[in-house]
Amino acid sequence: xxxxxxxxxxxLAGCSPSAILxxxxxINPLGAPRSAIAAIQNSLDLLREYPDPxxxxxxxxxxxxxxxxxxWILPGNGAAELLTWACWDLAKLExxxxxxxxxxxxxxxxxxxxxxxxxxxxxxxGNRSKFKIQNEKLSLQGAGFLLNNPHNPTxxxxxxxxxxxxxxxxxxxxxxxxxxxxxxxxRQQSLIDAxxxxxNLVILRSLTKFYSLPGLRIGYAIAHPDRxxxxxxxxxxxxxxVLAEIAAIAMLRDTVFQHQTxxxxxxxxxxxxxxxxxxxxxxxxxxxxxxxxxxxEQSSSExxxxxxxxxxxxxxxxxxFAELGDRYFRVAVRSRDENQRLVESLTKIL
Numbered sequence: 001x002x003x004x005x006x007x008x009x010x011x012l013a014g015c016s017p018s019a020i021l022x023x024x025x026x027i028n029p030l031g032a033p034r035s036a037i038a039a040i041q042n043s044l045d046l047l048r049e050y051p052d053p054x055x056x057x058x059x060x061x062x063x064x065x066x067x068x069x070x071x072w073i074l075p076g077n078g079a080a081e082l083l084t085w086a087c088w089d090l091a092k093l094e095x096x097x098x099x100x101x102x103x104x105x106x107x108x109x110x111x112x113x114x115x116x117x118x119x120x121x122x123x124x125x126g127n128r129s130k131f132k133i134q135n136e137k138l139s140l141q142g143a144g145f146l147l148n149n150p151h152n153p154t155x156x157x158x159x160x161x162x163x164x165x166x167x168x169x170x171x172x173x174x175x176x177x178x179x180x181x182x183x184x185x186x187r188q189q190s191l192i193d194a195x196x197x198x199x200n201l202v203i204l205r206s207l208t209k210f211y212s213l214p215g216l217r218i219g220y221a222i223a224h225p226d227r228x229x230x231x232x233x234x235x236x237x238x239x240x241x242v243l244a245e246i247a248a249i250a251m252l253r254d255t256v257f258q259h260q261t262x263x264x265x266x267x268x269x270x271x272x273x274x275x276x277x278x279x280x281x282x283x284x285x286x287x288x289x290x291x292x293x294x295x296x297e298q299s300s301s302e303x304x305x306x307x308x309x310x311x312x313x314x315x316x317x318x319x320x321f322a323e324l325g326d327r328y329f330r331v332a333v334r335s336r337d338e339n340q341r342l343v344e345s346l347t348k349i350l
Contacts, residue, residue: 009314023342024316026291026332028212030264033257036211039250046242053237061249062220066192074228077239079178079206079219084109085231086174086202090144091115093171099147101321106146121323122154141171148176149189153321153330155287160189167198178206179289184262192222199224210261211251218244265290269333275343279350291332300329303349311345
């Protein structure tokens, strides 16, 4: 259901989890910023204290980062926790339109509160790289709309202008921007600056993919303060631990790491796409994110198994995306050498 299941992969490959080269989880391969590690190490004494239940320092740092008042921001135990509360709100509506193929956690969170789900598929048009939303389905008042941008698993980037009209049509629009920060600021299509004009808009953000700290669990939501105050009352206290808060504040200030990440991706990503595109039977889709969805003429599960058993490489099959099944797989962009190792291994298999 998720990428990064190294224990399962290691059991299949007959090796330790540390020996697996993981392309299944779309995490920054540069590793955690030194600034975050240093902040954690210098703050271990804080473990004997409770976190600030209001997370004032982190909200202030996020507010400065996005140029928005801190009261419009709520940190969470990863974006997944905040998705749960967003789906609680969506479940109150008559129906939630869900852009598909969709991240499996969306279904989990919506079904947990008995939401009625109407799938809104992205349709292939013309060549393999063009998707479009079926606009005619998205017209109901009293309904919600949940999508991610850039879209997972296709990597499609929707423009702000293409999403803004939905804010006039739907009672609630939730946009998961977990991969938006992999784009340089001049290319991002975030709706954060629209939140103050639309109380029916919720933005979800992750800090663990770009900063390579998925085990720390830290994300945040940007929405109207009234909505965020309701969420705060619903959830358990102290959702974000003190070390996650300290690390997040340090990472937001680390402009050197941010530029290093953008430089790495600009260099490594086109080479991986070109390598995949030249392999027989594979069709990678252009992507705005740090991963590629790849259509395959062979079984993706079989390719995954052979990569693990022969080369200790893990890719993400797409069986959890009902619309894709066994003819697609997803790979993260890693370092140049690691990407080349993947391409060479796929060449031997295919």
